[in-house]
Each structure stands twice: as C-alpha cells, then as structure tokens.
Amino acid sequence: MNILFGDKAFLRLRDSLFPAFKEHSLDVAGDGELEQKLPWADVLVIRPMNITKSLLQHGTNLKMVQQWGAGVEGLNIQDCTDLGIYACNIPSRGTGNGEGVAEMAILHMMLLGRRYHRSREKLLEGKVFTPPGTVLWGKKACVIGLGNLGHCLVERLKGLGMTVAGVNRTYRDEFFQWGVDTFHLLTEIEKAVTGCRFVIVALALTPETRHTIGESFFQAMDRDAFFINVARGDIVEREAFDKAIQNQWIAGAGLDVFWNEPPDIADPILHHPLITTTPHVGGVTDASFQGAVDFIVENIKRLSDGREPCSCLNVQDINRRKTL
C-alpha cells in the first residue's frame, strides 16, 4: 500500500521507523506538500495536526487516516465518515502510551510530594535529612477520566498503596475490578476531590471536556492537595488555575501539558516554586514509539487483508454507509 506520513517530523524517525514498513511504498509530506501528495496515498499517518475537510478531499485513494497517538482533536471524524475513510487512533493502554503518561503523572506526584527542587537546594546548602516529604502510600488520589490512561493510572496507584477515587462521565462495573475504591460521575466532580491529596486529570479533550476544571473545582480541593495534568491544557481554565496557585487554594501543581505548546518561556508557570513542569513528554518514550510502530504496521496489514482496522473511531458509521 502507499503510506504517506503527513508531517516532516516523521523524517527524523526514518531510520527506526521506515524498516518496519518495508513491504509498503512510503513518502513523507514536508511543509505544504500534503495536498499535492495526498492523491497517491492509501493511508495517511498524522501527528497532532489540523486536517481540514477540503484537504482530505484530495485523498481520492485514501482508505484510512491513522493518528500517531491517542488524541485525535485535530481530525474531524465526521469528515472522514462523509468521505468513507476510516479514522483510527492508537489505543492508549497496552501500546506504551497510557503506561508512559501514567508514569509521568506519578513522577510529578513524587516531585511535588518530596519537594524535589527544595531538596536539591538543601543538599547544595550542605544539609541532609531535610526537607520532610509526603509519600503516596496510604494517601487518597482522585483520577479524573477512566479511559485507557485512567485505567493505567488506577492500576499503578493501587500498586503504590493508594486509595483511588475515580471520576468518569459514565459508570462501568469494570472500574472496581481495576481497583477504584469510590466512584463519582463527572457531574459531581467537586464531591470526588474532597479528601484527596493528589488529583490527576486523565480526560481526553473534546468540546464537552474543555474547561471541565474551573474555579469551583480548585476551591473544592483540599488546601494540602496537589493537582496534576498529563492530559491536555484546555481541560483546565487557565485563569482559574492561576487563581488557585496565587491564592494557595492548592499545595502545588504538576503539568506535562500546557494551554499553548510550546509555552512562552517567560510564562510564570515555568518558574513558580509550587509548580513542576515537563515538556509534554508523558507519551514520548521508547515504549510508546515501538508500540505505535507495531500497532500501525498491524493496522495496515488488516486494511490490506480487507479486514476492519483496530481502534477505529468511525467503523460502525462507515459500515452503515457501505450497506446503504
């Protein structure tokens, strides 16, 4: 099949990436080349990027758009359906993505709980056995969003001996099998966070989840609690976040994601002593790279064998369309 990688960033990965696709014809679209190269492609592989319907319409042979990752906020699924194109992402759990992002959340929880930056200052002042820290063991964590990432997080937090309050838009029995101790619907999120020392956002960004976390949420959090976002910046209202830090409604925050990416290097959140930050690398790991390659190779094999692709977000709509 003809596989088009839709961003020049894939060129950097060519040595480790291309050999896995050696049965296929490959091309990479540089800046502004996508429209011109799209008619050739059977499969378009995209990074987080905006794909308009008018662009997609150039894909006259296109059978599948495959997101490199779990988040598809730049792709309009309905557009794909209208054009009879499968829209697929990579499921977060089992491919290294959810596992890596969950570990990043835990890293921020530990950086904050152990006051890592303060502890480095103490060490360089010639002191040991200080500052005292907060362990995760025995504490209550709130995981907001019980999708694949939330699942990865719950398993790990239970393994660290925490109590877990789970929050999700809908209820499923399996949450308790994962180890969730108490459950709240997203509509009663403010009840869920009370008594939690760590609150972690693991929601996918959709028009419905945008700005889920606002001022009343931060006011409902315990004053000694830490807020961690490893999902997407826009799930949180920036102004409310700034207020929460400024007024110390919360004890601190750990952010792997931002409202603008990359954030302005002068943005005070990158320099605040109560905030730990990392450059959206939760899912940028050895495991998720290999997991993504393996997943996409297999999904293209399914497509060329005439089977339905996996983790397809519009497979039912496409099937319905085919039978019309």
Add this chain to the structure above:
Amino acid sequence: MNILFGDKAFLRLRDSLFPAFKEHSLDVAGDGELEQKLPWADVLVIRPMNITKSLLQHGTNLKMVQQWGAGVEGLNIQDCTDLGIYACNIPSRGTGNGEGVAEMAILHMMLLGRRYHRSREKLLEGKVFTPPGTVLWGKKACVIGLGNLGHCLVERLKGLGMTVAGVNRTYRDEFFQWGVDTFHLLTEIEKAVTGCRFVIVALALTPETRHTIGESFFQAMDRDAFFINVARGDIVEREAFDKAIQNQWIAGAGLDVFWNEPPDIADPILHHPLITTTPHVGGVTDASFQGAVDFIVENIKRLSDGREPCSCLNVQDINRRKTL
C-alpha cells in the same frame, strides 16, 4: 516510664512527638548530656548515632534502646546483650519507612529514565515533545537486598509492570510470592544485573555488606542501565562508582545516600549531568514519622506491661541470658 531521647534533634519534633508519650516522663539529651542523663532512663530512643559500651554502662536503669528507624549501624547489639538491654529498631515495612524509601528509588528511576533535568532545559528553550524518555513498564529491574525495603520495592515495581530480578544473601520461598521473577544469591550478583535496565541497592549496611558493589559489578551492568542507591553509601566503593560514571560503564545513577553525609557541596557527584541526587530523605516523610511514633509508643507499652518488645534484635540472647 522514663523515656530519654538521645539527641537534641528530637527537640525540633517536640510539638508533634511528645503528646504521643504523655503517659511517660520525657527528657531530651543535648550535646554532651547523654552520659549524665542516662542513669534516669528506662528507655533510650536514638537517631543514627554512635553509642559506645562505656556510655551504655551509665544506663543503670536502662531496659531498652530503641532506634528511631531501621538502620542500627551505630549501636553494638552485643554490648546491649551483655548489659541485658533490649536493642530494638523499627521494622521498615508497614511503618512508612520502607514504603517511603522504595518510592524514593522509583522517583530516581523516573528522573533518570525521563532525563528530567534535560527535559526542563528543553522546556525553557521553548521546546516540547522532547527529549524522548525510557519508561519503567516492561523493563527489568534488579533489586539487591530482599529485606523489608526490598519487599516494598518489589511490590511496587511489579505494580509498574516491571520484571524483577531479586538478589539476597539467603533464599526464601516468599520472594516469589512478592512477585520476584528470578532469584540470585548475593555471591552471584554480577550474573543478576545483566539485562537489567535499573539496578537498585536495598541492602542494610553491615561489616559484611560494606563495599559489596565494586568495579566488577559496574562492569557487569548493561551500558544503558541506571544504578540507584537508597540504602547506604558505604555499600558501594566510591572509587569504583566514580570510574563507572567517568567511563560510562552505566547510563546514570540516582543517589539518596552518600559516603559522607552531608556530602561536600563541591563534590562533583552533586553536579554531574548523569547523576540525580537527593539529601537522604527517602525515609524522611509524614508517613514514616507517624509510623515511628506509633511503633515506639506501642513498644514502650509492651515493655511496661512486661511483654517482649517488637522488632528486637537480641530478644533471644536476652531471654537465654535471663534463664542462665
């Protein structure tokens, strides 16, 4: 009972510590006051500090020396036995100590695997989605020392989806119940570390374990593996460690403990890009403080009730001595 806290450092904790012992008479020995105050004490509570036999002999009423913590390297157990004094420590697992130290090891594993300091530099250069990191999930870790701390570590690493090679001086069946995947005796430690991406020292320091980790050990480690020490500095030969870093026999190291504490602030290990350091705070946490208080209160209660104290390192020798 008369409880003597053997170091002025306990004074800093008095507000949170003393109320728990309100049924007893309390005193704290400042610098040089221990000898003079010891005849009054039924119980001596000590921090990591050297207690000589000639000092102990002033404890004419002394029934128990209680270490605040797990490590008793400053106390000669035989001296205590000779004088008919129970020597007790606080067991590491279940009291918050082992749990906190195990979490500190995981923090260092993540700091190293995610290249945390490099990632902060990238973010402040205005970059995101870089540097790529190494997840713990699916990797093999070697835990050296399967006491209480090792037990805490094994459970947590399994919860993070790692394979665990365990190393201990002696074999016990329960190691496999904890989740250890493969076992090696301490005498074949160099076989155990091959193929492990993370190697964590969790041994107690004794005359036998001093300098267990030397040059041949580091040479046996994989070149892309990380070495973490949360136990005691002197388990490792300093010169061998420096060579391992200098020659990049290993990919990096995480140290919560040092050869001298506090380390010299000019010591290059505090400033090396391949080494992450924290000021011996693995066990300095909210949980271990409360765990220690609860344990000591209960142990003193047992003593005053005429029962044997818990976690007593010479209880059999004392009993034998009593029946002679």
